[in-house]
Amino acid sequence: MFAAFVLFGFQKLFMPGEALAAMWQTRWPVEHPWLLRFTGVVDMAGGVGILMPAVTRIQPRLTVLAALGCTLLQISAIAFHATRGEFAALPLNFILLPFVVFILWGRGKKAPIVPRH
Template sequence: MSHSSTLLSAPPAAKSLQIGLWIAQVLIFVAFTVFGYMKFFMPIDQLAAMWVWPGEVPPWFLRLMGLIDIAGGIGILLPALTRVLPRLTVLAALGCVLLQIAAVIFHTSRGELSALPLNAVLLPICLFILWGRGKRAPIAPRG
């Protein structure tokens, strides 16, 4: 049975959960890859004009955060979508949860409370993916 036929024949609650998880995964993929791309590729002075902190941390730290964001975004979606090592999606979700917790601590310690609403949106979405793909609706590996 194909993945799509499993989704279509699932009970309504399971189907809505699957749809919600896929939407959440796409949202996190887009957010993390866009922000990661910005942190990795944009000139630091342009980033510092948008957010304060990029101009106040070492460039290697900013670029590393960009790579981590990109990896998290890709990891949230690609393994589940391809069904190749879909457990990596769960690990990516865990990494994204930990990253958001670290970001809240980082921004709070610096008094950057204006950054927290974004983390307050991303963190529960990442937790939902972690719970959903880890416990409630895991993706079966291809095969």
């Protein structure tokens, strides 16, 4: 999950909106550049937030918060693309959503990370 969110965040932050619009076959990156950059920041923060607290065991609750943010991002993306009729974009969101929900549940309830003392 770390790699997917960091990759998507990197694309959204550093690639031109026109290039992403052509690659994704949608106009929203050009129509809403602020949303493109904002979701890029959320993707990057989510990816790093899922991995780093778990690896370092420093502030491991941040993994749960990052997974929550990624979950809300995927739900928002599904609603956004569905209302725009961009159904070709939905499979990726429906693939990512159960993974981040699993991390949210797993690190929140099933197997929380023990903080470093």
